[in-house]
């Protein structure tokens with residue numbers, strides 16, 4: 026994002042090959058003024074590569090699964106509302 030802190034550093038830093046690289050990118054994101062919007066953009070557009078909004082591919086995938094499980098109207102949500110097991 027043009028207003029993000031990543032505009033000040035090489036883009037490759039946000040497409041790391043290991044966990045150490047993810048941590049370095051996430052540190053830059055941590056005080057970025059558009060972090061929340063950046064993460065939402067990546068989630069909405071199902072971007073599967075790189076660090077966006079401080080979250081790795083794996084973290085975004087986890088967030089999407091969590092949202093799907095807790096989205097109103099989902100099977101898990103219906104079970105939770107009637108007191109059944111959340112499978």
Ligand code: SF4
Pocket residue numbers: 026028029030031032039053054055057058059060061063064076077078079
């Ligand atoms: S949150 Fe990170 S990737 Fe997103 S705009 Fe900010 S610095 Fe760039």
